[in-house]
Amino acid sequence: MLGSFKAVSKGLESIDERMMRCGVSRRAFLQFCSSLMIAAPFALAITDKLTPEAVADSLGKVIRPPVIWLHFQDCTGCTETLLRPSHPDLGDLILNVISLEYHETLMAGSGKQAERALSEAVERYSGKYVCVIEGSIPTRDRGIYMKLAGRPAMNVLADVAGKAAAIIAIGSCASWGGIPSADPDPTGAVGVADLMPSRAIVNLPGCPPNPYTLLGVVLQFAESGTLPELDDQRRPKFAYDRDIHEHCPRRAHFDAGRFVKQFGDHGHREGWCLYEMGCKGPDTHAGCSTRHFNEIPDVWPIGIGAPCIGCTEKSIAFRKPMFEVVQIHTRATPPDAYAPIVVPQGSVSPIATGLAGLGAGALIGAGWVASRKFSDKPDDDRVPGAEENKPEDGETKAAETTGK
Amino acid sequence: MRLAINRRQLLKGMITAGGAVAGGLATSAVAEEHPAHPVCPPDAVGMLYDNTVCTGCRACMTACSETNDLPAETLCPIDPAISTGLWDVPADLDSKTKNIIKLYREKDGDSFAFVKRQCMHCLDPACVTGCPFGALKKSQWGAVTWNSSLCIGCRYCEVGCPFEVPKFQWDKWNPKIVKCEFCFDQRLTKNQEPACTAVCPTHAVVFGKRNDLLAQARQRIADAPGKYFEDRVYGEHEAGGTQVLYLSSVAFDKIGLPKLGNTSLGHFATKVSSVLYRYLSGPIVIAGMLGAIIRRNWRRHEAEAIEAQKETGLPEQL
Numbered sequence: 001m002l003g004s005f006k007a008v009s010k011g012l013e014s015i016d017e018r019m020m021r022c023g024v025s026r027r028a029f030l031q032f033c034s035s036l037m038i039a040a041p042f043a044l045a046i047t048d049k050l051t052p053e054a055v056a057d058s059l060g061k062v063i064r065p066p067v068i069w070l071h072f073q074d075c076t077g078c079t080e081t082l083l084r085p086s087h088p089d090l091g092d093l094i095l096n097v098i099s100l101e102y103h104e105t106l107m108a109g110s111g112k113q114a115e116r117a118l119s120e121a122v123e124r125y126s127g128k129y130v131c132v133i134e135g136s137i138p139t140r141d142r143g144i145y146m147k148l149a150g151r152p153a154m155n156v157l158a159d160v161a162g163k164a165a166a167i168i169a170i171g172s173c174a175s176w177g178g179i180p181s182a183d184p185d186p187t188g189a190v191g192v193a194d195l196m197p198s199r200a201i202v203n204l205p206g207c208p209p210n211p212y213t214l215l216g217v218v219l220q221f222a223e224s225g226t227l228p229e230l231d232d233q234r235r236p237k238f239a240y241d242r243d244i245h246e247h248c249p250r251r252a253h254f255d256a257g258r259f260v261k262q263f264g265d266h267g268h269r270e271g272w273c274l275y276e277m278g279c280k281g282p283d284t285h286a287g288c289s290t291r292h293f294n295e296i297p298d299v300w301p302i303g304i305g306a307p308c309i310g311c312t313e314k315s316i317a318f319r320k321p322m323f324e325v326v327q328i329h330t331r332a333t334p335p336d337a338y339a340p341i342v343v344p345q346g347s348v349s350p351i352a353t354g355l356a357g358l359g360a361g362a363l364i365g366a367g368w369v370a371s372r373k374f375s376d377k378p379d380d381d382r383v384p385g386a387e388e389n390k391p392e393d394g395e396t397k398a399a400e401t402t403g404k
Numbered sequence: 405m406r407l408a409i410n411r412r413q414l415l416k417g418m419i420t421a422g423g424a425v426a427g428g429l430a431t432s433a434v435a436e437e438h439p440a441h442p443v444c445p446p447d448a449v450g451m452l453y454d455n456t457v458c459t460g461c462r463a464c465m466t467a468c469s470e471t472n473d474l475p476a477e478t479l480c481p482i483d484p485a486i487s488t489g490l491w492d493v494p495a496d497l498d499s500k501t502k503n504i505i506k507l508y509r510e511k512d513g514d515s516f517a518f519v520k521r522q523c524m525h526c527l528d529p530a531c532v533t534g535c536p537f538g539a540l541k542k543s544q545w546g547a548v549t550w551n552s553s554l555c556i557g558c559r560y561c562e563v564g565c566p567f568e569v570p571k572f573q574w575d576k577w578n579p580k581i582v583k584c585e586f587c588f589d590q591r592l593t594k595n596q597e598p599a600c601t602a603v604c605p606t607h608a609v610v611f612g613k614r615n616d617l618l619a620q621a622r623q624r625i626a627d628a629p630g631k632y633f634e635d636r637v638y639g640e641h642e643a644g645g646t647q648v649l650y651l652s653s654v655a656f657d658k659i660g661l662p663k664l665g666n667t668s669l670g671h672f673a674t675k676v677s678s679v680l681y682r683y684l685s686g687p688i689v690i691a692g693m694l695g696a697i698i699r700r701n702w703r704r705h706e707a708e709a710i711e712a713q714k715e716t717g718l719p720e721q722l
Contacts, residue, residue, distance in 0.1 A: 257486065275490075328490050337486045338460065338507030341519065341660040343496045344482060 016060035018096050030056055032093050036219075039212030039291055044220045044228060044238060058223070059097075065222035066129040068121055069103040070160060072153045073146055073180040073189055074135025078171040079105050081208035086294045094211070098218055101129065115149050122163055130218055131164035133157065133192050136173040136180045140188030157195065166221050167192060167201045170214055172311055172318070175205040175233075182318040193234060202227055203234040207311035210291055213239040233314065235285075244281035244308055245328075247289040249298070250274065255332055260305075268305060278323035280310030438670040442527040442644050448546035449586065450525065450614035450647035451601060452621055455659065456631065458518040458608035460505055464600035465492070468503040468522075471590050471599035474582075475500050497521055499573040502584045503600055508659045517652065519659035520609055522600070523548060523569045523584035524639060524646035526668070531561035531570055531583075533670035540570075540581075546614070546647050547586040555581060566643055566664055614647050621651055644668025 013021075019029055033055040037047045046062075049055045069079075083091045083106075100106065101121035102114075109117055121129070138145040143152035161167050169192040172178035180189035193201045204213050217236055220228055228236040245251065253259070253273040260268040260277050275282070281289070281302065288308070293299045301308055307323070310316030320326075469476065469492065476492035477500040486493050494501040503522040510516065525548050532540045532548060539554035540561055550570075557579060561570040573579035587598040596602065601611035610617065621637045629635060631653065638650035643664045650661060657663055680686040713719060 254490075257488075332491050337480070337483065337491070337493055338518075339495045339504055340482070341506050341508050341658070 012063050015062050015064055015097055022096055044216050046220050046223050062223045064099040065218055066099045066101050066125045068101050068129050069132045071104045072135035072137050074173050076105055078134045078208040082211040086296050126163045128165050130166045131161045132168045132170055133174045134170050136177045136189035138187035139190055145187040170204045172205045172207050175203040176314045179318050201234055205312040239287045240285050244284045244289045248281055274307040277307045278325055279307035280316050280326055281308045282328050283326045284308055284310040284313050286312040438674045440667045440671045442668055444614050448614045448647055450617050451609055451611055452617040452649045453520045453609045454651040455517050456653045457606050459606055460518045462505050463603045465503055467599040467603040471587055477501055499571045499582045517654045517659055524567050524648045526643055527645040528668035528670040530564040530669035533673055534560040534564035547588045549585045549588050550581050617649055621649055641666040
């Protein structure tokens, strides 16, 4: 894979060369490298270094990977997250690190010109480019609900992704269908992996996902030709192995039993736990709680007081009601709820005991009296409660009955 | 009132007498195994818990539940405010909790102390002595383990244990006895220490050979005289000695460790039964009494039968 990149590198330059040519400051590049290290601490070979300088050194030698970015049924939110870092330099820098060959939102051309750019890029880097797909693909009615230059999205995907070296599905829509696939799903929206199950696809679900996750995957592929380790839903483990709840900054409030009961109440203003407001954090795997957005601390849903909607989980986002409380699977114990040494047992009041004793005594007494009544005559075989006779008659009668 | 005996009562009496004789033989045979002060075997393992070091983080409870695959007890019988289904809040050792950190608070004042409760793994356990089918036994390294295939669910162990450790699964159709087994199958046999001691961040509870731990505990007391209650180790002699040892800053009975004699409970139980069954005297006396009663009733019954035959002219129907 690495060789194949070298082969096409005649037309491409390394990241260092590009930075030099565009006049990007060393400081901005080091800042970018630090952010990348935070986004993918240990899982990626490219960021597993001790200092940002070391990352910058190895990153600078990487040939800028050609990227073709396709939009299907999407809101362009994933593109926005890539272009909206807090620092204007960084947005520019991201576009310098990768070689974006085709991107419908960003390119100047349109119409036939744009179409030509796409076909040229596919041809030129055939089998070597990274194909990033944003948005779900409609399948109902032969996919007529979304067309690109008159062709259904399914056909475009088959053409462009079919010749890609690596396919990255960015956002929940491209990962499994996302919002367009929510009930009633009029277009039969599916994700990339649903249409190309046999291809190596990296899913980066999220609404939107953290842009550094995308950069991490793309740059690792450009550097070594490998994809990061994936979980069973094809999500890279370095970004999706953690449970939001386990690392949530508001976890202490959960453990202490301090919950927001209503938006805008005292607890909400104090930054208490949003679990009872339907936060899906306990069931959601993503790095949001440790890697916030826009390089600003606490810029992520829970950080600004909105419950997590579980956007990285296929079974939760756009399927479970947003304010429905989820089941807790993690073990947690609230502080200050220690068991006492002696557990108080329930007690019965003396009056109840006395009444119960009287009742039991009455029953036993009645039984005793009844048994005396029925058995005071030996060999009396009559049915209890039968016709009462005089004692003498009864005895003779009984004797007679036995005699017969 | 006449005292009659029928076939059913007779059979019952015979079985009782026979059982008593067999029980007497069995008990007298194992009586030697329960000395008053059992000696700790050199390979016996144990735990030493020091509540002056424990911070009450409850990592041991979580590790225990995960290792033993126990469900969370989300209902706290004494505090409805935390019984919300969110947290594992057991109030005591129960069928879902093999290990628990409890808190002792002084009624007036700020002083407090934690205590970690789990099976004490006695040198001569009352539960093993009381178990009629040997479902509980002293296994390798002195761990008291439970075998589900031998248990008949009699709960003698629950009644016999002076530390109230074995718990019965009242909520199950096929209930089991739940108690700490030193993570015997999960970890001990794999050459790992129990989950609770492995996870303890402050080494408030440590695992090792009982003899080593005892020496370590004595050293701690010698290093800081007056720091520990009565300058002694709980479990060194209690109930004949236990393999889980305690050092405490407050009185042991305040943190729920009962005042027990130094005699092993197995020894006490077998002493009583050995007197009863010495030379089979108990069974012989009981069988003799039963025989006399049967003989007496039998004669009376025969007399009555003859009388009835005279009156009615028919033979006895029994």
